[in-house]
Amino acid sequence: MARTADKLVGSLAERISEKIFAGEYPPGSPLRQEALAEEFAVSRTPIREALRQLEAKGVIEHRPNQGAIVRAHDARDIRDAYQVRAELEGLAISLAAEWITDEQIARMRGAQKKFSVVVDKLIAARRSNPKTRLKDVPSWVESNDDFHNVVIEASGNQRLKQMIRDLHQGFTRNLMLSALTMDGRRMRENVAQHEAILAAIARHDPVEARKAMTHHILRSGELLVWWLEREGGLR
Amino acid sequence: MARTADKLVGSLAERISEKIFAGEYPPGSPLRQEALAEEFAVSRTPIREALRQLEAKGVIEHRPNQGAIVRAHDARDIRDAYQVRAELEGLAISLAAEWITDEQIARMRGAQKKFSVVVDKLIAARRSNPKTRLKDVPSWVESNDDFHNVVIEASGNQRLKQMIRDLHQGFTRNLMLSALTMDGRRMRENVAQHEAILAAIARHDPVEARKAMTHHILRSGELLVWWLEREGGLR
DNA sequence: AGCCCCAATATTGGATACAATCAAGCATGA
DNA sequence: TCATGCTTGATTGTATCCAATATTGGGGCT
Numbered sequence: 305m306a307r308t309a310d311k312l313v314g315s316l317a318e319r320i321s322e323k324i325f326a327g328e329y330p331p332g333s334p335l336r337q338e339a340l341a342e343e344f345a346v347s348r349t350p351i352r353e354a355l356r357q358l359e360a361k362g363v364i365e366h367r368p369n370q371g372a373i374v375r376a377h378d379a380r381d382i383r384d385a386y387q388v389r390a391e392l393e394g395l396a397i398s399l400a401a402e403w404i405t406d407e408q409i410a411r412m413r414g415a416q417k418k419f420s421v422v423v424d425k426l427i428a429a430r431r432s433n434p435k436t437r438l439k440d441v442p443s444w445v446e447s448n449d450d451f452h453n454v455v456i457e458a459s460g461n462q463r464l465k466q467m468i469r470d471l472h473q474g475f476t477r478n479l480m481l482s483a484l485t486m487d488g489r490r491m492r493e494n495v496a497q498h499e500a501i502l503a504a505i506a507r508h509d510p511v512e513a514r515k516a517m518t519h520h521i522l523r524s525g526e527l528l529v530w531w532l533e534r535e536g537g538l539r
Numbered sequence: 540m541a542r543t544a545d546k547l548v549g550s551l552a553e554r555i556s557e558k559i560f561a562g563e564y565p566p567g568s569p570l571r572q573e574a575l576a577e578e579f580a581v582s583r584t585p586i587r588e589a590l591r592q593l594e595a596k597g598v599i600e601h602r603p604n605q606g607a608i609v610r611a612h613d614a615r616d617i618r619d620a621y622q623v624r625a626e627l628e629g630l631a632i633s634l635a636a637e638w639i640t641d642e643q644i645a646r647m648r649g650a651q652k653k654f655s656v657v658v659d660k661l662i663a664a665r666r667s668n669p670k671t672r673l674k675d676v677p678s679w680v681e682s683n684d685d686f687h688n689v690v691i692e693a694s695g696n697q698r699l700k701q702m703i704r705d706l707h708q709g710f711t712r713n714l715m716l717s718a719l720t721m722d723g724r725r726m727r728e729n730v731a732q733h734e735a736i737l738a739a740i741a742r743h744d745p746v747e748a749r750k751a752m753t754h755h756i757l758r759s760g761e762l763l764v765w766w767l768e769r770e771g772g773l774r
Numbered sequence: 775a776g777c778c779c780c781a782a783t784a785t786t787g788g789a790t791a792c793a794a795t796c797a798a799g800c801a802t803g804a
Numbered sequence: 805t806c807a808t809g810c811t812t813g814a815t816t817g818t819a820t821c822c823a824a825t826a827t828t829g830g831g832g833c834t
Binding site: 311313349352353354356357358359360361362368369381384385387388391392394395399461462463464466467 | 546587589591603604620622626629696697698
């Protein structure tokens with residue numbers, strides 16, 4: 305809906321951010337100004353400004369005289385971020401519970417349906433080939449985002465919306481998926497959690513909706529940290 | 540302690556931000572790149588980058604081809620921000636309640652003491668001259684900040700700390716004071732709220748501490764909105 | 775007088791030029 | 805062989821230049 309991009313710099317920041325999120329520039333990798341400038345067919349000047357914005361949002365780190373790198377997250381950092389995210393989305397849904405429309409609830413149901421179907425498919429696919437991983441998953445990510453976005457939208461709090469979005473952008477798609485696509489149990493757990501959220505908000509219950517949402521997010525964070533410490537690497 | 544300023548741009552952003560907070564550039568006023576460049580004795584380039592950071596943090600607004608203005612807040616915006624801030628500081632104190640040290644609690648007590656003394660003085664001064672307003676108040680702001688900063692620090696969550704700080708910077712000192720320094724009752728109410736927070740955290744009670752904190756902040760926000768709609772103007 | 779259009783001016787936006795800094799690699803010598 | 809210091813190339817940081825755009829003020833027309 306709302307285009308945040310004022311002009312060049314804003315859209316550059318978005319496009320770079322999207323590429324980071326998509327994993328094209330993985331965490332820890334350097335972002336060379338000249339390379340980006342060439343890629344987007346502009347000079348270094350607007351690139352630098354875009355990078356400053358991403359720095360302020362915590363998407364990248366900026367070492368003096370050494371340039372920017374995609375921010376890599378350690379376990380502690382992820383724990384911190386998920387604590388905050390759980391809190392913010394918890395607030396969002398408790399606000400949303402009061403004002404959410406039937407149409408919005410229907411949208412959530414739609415996203416949830418798609419979500420659950422994709423999970424079933426993925427589990428089925430794995431039964432024959434256990435290595436099936438990220439192939440069909442993009443649509444999962446999408447419907448998951450849809451689900452959460454409706455809530456954030458329905459909260460009616462612009463500031464909150466912006467902050468959650470920024471927080472979200474700080475992590476890569478792969479990182480957020482990694483822990484959750486591990487096995488069928490995790491995925492079904494996720495579906496069930498969404499179900500609980502949906503049920504609570506459908507009856508406009510702010511307290512239960514919030515509980516369900518914070519639990520959902522905290523649990524995701526736990527899994528992520530747990531997975532990260534097991535796998536060692538970043539992403 | 541921690542210097543966030545990498546080098547020039549970071550420190551410029553901080554210095555500009557401080558001036559905005561202090562009221563030197565009031566909300567709505569334009570920030571001319573050339574003027575800032577001259578003021579800080581640098582070229583426009585690093586100024587522009589600093590402004591982009593402040594834009595990303597929501598301190599200023601950037602109109603294409605018209606430059607930056609200090610962000611002005613309407614009632615709705617303040618309501619949104621205070622809802623979020625109440626939530627975040629609520630989380631902060633509930634985390635802090637577990638790990639806070641006696642030394643930190645002592646620091647909070649110290650700040651609270653100073654806080655209360657200043658309030659008494661201000662009220663006394665007003666008895667003779669009702670127009671006494673912002674003269675002695677800086678030290679109030681300072682001790683208030685100290686109080687809250689201990690909590691944020693003790694939360695042990697870096698991300699949270701950063702977000703609260705950014706949120707805080709988005710408003711000017713005068714705006715935050717305006718509603719609270721209106722009359723003695725408001726000021727004493729504030730002191731009492733701090734007292735309740737202090738009592739709860741001193742006995743390491745995360746639930747009560749959080750309740751007291753969110754109540755304190757939401758109430759401040761309410762007063763601010765109320766005051767703003769009465770006075771009309773921004774600040 | 776009031777309104778509109780256009781020119782002059784101020785200001786931002788982007789590209790380029792140049793200086794400062796860092797990293798890597800190589801040669802040198804103990 | 806390994807440590808050390810220098811040189812060179814790559815990259816960032818800042819300043820300046822030029823183009824694009826918005827604002828302002830004045831003149832003419834109704």
